[in-house]
């Protein structure tokens with residue numbers, strides 16, 4: 001029986017010897033590799049925090065004490081140790097364990113995370129609540145060096161330092177975000193790690209200064225001043241100290257004995273403490289140590305070689321976007337590209353290689369990314385911000401206040417719009433239409449396939465104001481990618497099939513599902529018109545009203561929440577134009593968060609499939625009084 005099997009409850013860890021903890025770390029690593037090889041997931045971040053998690057569980061009393069995992073993608077070891085080991089096979093699957101901390105899943109998960117840089121704010125909030133209620137427990141935020149580049153982390157540290165609240169921040173520094181981390185902070189942390197001057201203990205410095213001979217008051221003053229400037233050079237973590245934190249570190253993050261010792265010290269220290277832990281991303285599994293970026297988040301792979309199992313298929317929307325952007329970059333030397341820490345994920349790596357000076361990775365700083373783009377546009381450049389739908393959520397004010405108000409020509413390339421799958425509710429791209437549709441002056445498009453994505457990118461680049469396009473995660477439709485990209489007339493949708501009984505308006509690639517549904521309906525004697533709306537804003541109002549009048553029935557389909565979504569826009573249009581008699585059914589996501597699962601499984605569940613569309617049309621028509629249908633038929637609209 002393995003040691004891991006004997007850990008039936010988390011507190012059992014406290015009784016283990018150091019040798020046993022080391023053995024446990026090895027067993028956990030094997031289990032992580034085997035599990036994630038099957039389920040896919042965030043392997044490298046978890047391999048890096050095995051010892052840290054064991055030390056945290058040894059020193060703190062969970063669930064009384066609270067650990068908040070920033071981003072939360074490194075919580076697998078914590079899950080294994082908190083009674084969920086046997087369920088790990090269901091990780092990230094529909095109905096299974098989440099790949100992120102979930103309060104609803106376990107009392108050991110203190111706070112739900114998924115988006116970066118929130119942990120210190122949440123931890124401070126909990127620490128304040130604890131103090132106000134007169135309770136007694138510890139709150140620990142574990143944050144990576146990548147997540148520390150997000151502004152919220154600084155806002156929270158600034159506040160925590162001011163309040164001097166009892167709170168521990170563990171900085172898990174592995175010198176990586178998904179890609180290498182960005183900026184002065186990364187350089188600072190790296191100096192703390194490597195420069196022997198910096199890693200000298202603070203006590204050592206005090207001793208050195210105290211050993212100076214006793215001198216007259218004037219000289220002492222000079223020394224005091226020197227001491228101050230000297231401190232900046234020699235005391236590690238001075239930045240954190242200056243904003244009110246006690247800095248402990250840097251500490252070797254794979255040495256459990258040392259980790260336990262320092263965490264214990266942090267536990268006994270008053271006020272906010274920052275424990276700087278140095279870890280290796282992917283530790284203990286060579287392919288992940290060699291390629292921490294590839295193994296940050298990975299699909300199923302062969303554990304023996306580290307090679308991915310899936311492959312082939314049509315190119316992804318992301319890669320088609322990336323290639324087209326390079327083409328456009330060749331034609332226009334004002335074009336610049338921006339990512340917030342996702343150069344690979346957003347397809348910008350080819351652009352970065354081809355035009356390194358015109359590419360900016362800003363770190364995990366979506367708000368800054370958008371306002372940076374606004375500044376670039378205001379000064380004559382053509383910025384394209386490539387960003388996941390879910391992470392754009394935190395930069396809506398920058399879009400409204402810094403881009404749209406000045407009508408600046410910034411292009412938002414919104415990737416992972418719609419269902420993203422296994423990462424679950426924190427990562428689904430289901431809100432962007434509602435958030436952006438209300439922004440005056442914005443042109444907002446959804447390509448039906450990867451070829452149209454190319455056309456829409458050019459459309460956006462030629463538009464003299466803010467423009468956005470939303471496209472899904474994963475493989476395109478496999479359509480030919482031929483010719484040069486041509487602009488699409490703004491505000492014009494396209495009719496893909498004509499029929500007299502019902503009009504289906506399906507956003508993005510769902511229009512192919514609508515076409516399939518229309519084919520099936522035709523067999524049943526129901527003739528459907530299928531429209532690719534192309535534009536969420538401005539809507540092709542004439543086209544939609546014309547077909548609404550002709551068919552009397554509309555079905556809208558979108559991978560988005562219904563509230564404020566594309567279907568809402570169509571309903572508003574009909575209401576504004578006195579078309580209350582038109583019967584409408586809107587398909588999309590009801591008023592709920594969508595959990596994890598393969599996108600195909602989720603679509604099935606939500607009825608966003610050809611069969612779901614067909615059923616919705618049939619139900620809609622079944623509700624219609626026979627008279628109404630006959631009247632339509634006498635109008636003589638022909639199908640086909």
Ligand SMILES: Cc1ncc(C[n+]2csc(CCOP(=O)(O)OP(=O)(O)O)c2C)c(N)n1
Pocket residue numbers: 045048071073074114115116143144145146147148172174176177178281296340341342364366391
């Ligand atoms: C707001 C936001 N932007 C982007 C991401 C995507 N993302 C997930 S993890 C990660 C890197 C985090 O790096 P770090 O905090 O150093 O943790 P590590 O994976 O290296 O352990 C990024 C950019 C996110 N989760 N949230």
